[in-house]
Amino acid sequence: MEESWQTYKTLGERATGSLNYPYAEAMWAMAVLIAEEFGEKDPRYCFSIDWLSHVLLKQQKYALAERFLSRSWRLKTKVLGSSQLELARTLNTIAELYYLQGKFADAEQICRRVYEVYVQQYGPDHPNTQTALSNATLLEQTNAARNAAAAASAQVAAGVQAQAQPVGVGTHAQAVQSASSGYPTVQAAQQQSQQVAQPVAPTRPQPIKPTSERRKLDVCESCGQPIEGEECVRCTSTTLRVYRMDERLT
Numbered sequence: 001m002e003e004s005w006q007t008y009k010t011l012g013e014r015a016t017g018s019l020n021y022p023y024a025e026a027m028w029a030m031a032v033l034i035a036e037e038f039g040e041k042d043p044r045y046c047f048s049i050d051w052l053s054h055v056l057l058k059q060q061k062y063a064l065a066e067r068f069l070s071r072s073w074r075l076k077t078k079v080l081g082s083s084q085l086e087l088a089r090t091l092n093t094i095a096e097l098y099y100l101q102g103k104f105a106d107a108e109q110i111c112r113r114v115y116e117v118y119v120q121q122y123g124p125d126h127p128n129t130q131t132a133l134s135n136a137t138l139l140e141q142t143n144a145a146r147n148a149a150a151a152a153s154a155q156v157a158a159g160v161q162a163q164a165q166p167v168g169v170g171t172h173a174q175a176v177q178s179a180s181s182g183y184p185t186v187q188a189a190q191q192q193s194q195q196v197a198q199p200v201a202p203t204r205p206q207p208i209k210p211t212s213e214r215r216k217l218d219v220c221e222s223c224g225q226p227i228e229g230e231e232c233v234r235c236t237s238t239t240l241r242v243y244r245m246d247e248r249l250t
Contacts, residue, residue, distance in 0.1 A: 005034040005044060012051060021055045028052040046075045046082075053093060062101055069094055088117040092132075099139065104146060108139035 012027035028051045035045040049072045056065035076082035091114050098107035115132035122129050
């Protein structure tokens with residue numbers, strides 16, 4: 001079992017170094033399963049959990065990484081009694097997790113705890129101490145800028161909401177009166193509608209007088225037959241010539 005854990009540890013370290021995080025996750029997960037058989041007091045168990053948390057963090061599996069980091073922190077503080085430097089290393093990873101999640105205020109507080117540990121263990125001028133201080137300062141500035149941007153957005157939203165208030169009753173009435181000034185009044189409209197609605201009496205057609213009185217004839221001028229009335233029933237017009245059967249048409 002010791003040999004198997006060492007094999008997965010070696011493969012996990014190589015995959016992590018080559019940035020092959022999915023494969024590294026699988027190797028470190030196997031190392032955790034094997035090291036769990038050693039017991040919680042065995043340093044190899046917490047060591048495997050720390051590396052598994054690291055590769056999960058690199059793959060943006062934040063919820064799973066936070067769960068393993070919490071287990072590592074419990075083991076180091078309650079079971080192993082780890083040194084301050086070992087605890088600071090875990091805190092540094094937790095600060096990175098909070099930073100990637102956008103929890104800048106929480107990340108800043110943890111970075112300042114790491115800085116205090118490094119000052120005690122390394123001194124104020126050590127590179128690790130300076131890095132921890134730089135991280136805490138950067139997080140403080142980022143958090144302040146984020147709060148300022150949120151406050152500015154709130155002010156803009158309040159101004160837009162104030163401009164969107166409904167128009168007062170008096171102003172609305174004036175606007176309606178101004179808009180309708182070009183239209184006729186109600187009384188004028190009623191009078192116009194009554195005038196339009198009144199029926200117009202139809203005019204009786206006047207009889208058309210004939211331009212020339214027709215002379216009543218007793219005998220048709222064309223055919224010589226007697227006429228009963230004003231026109232000959234045999235001839236349609238007095239201007240047409242009636243041919244007799246004994247006449248030859250030319």
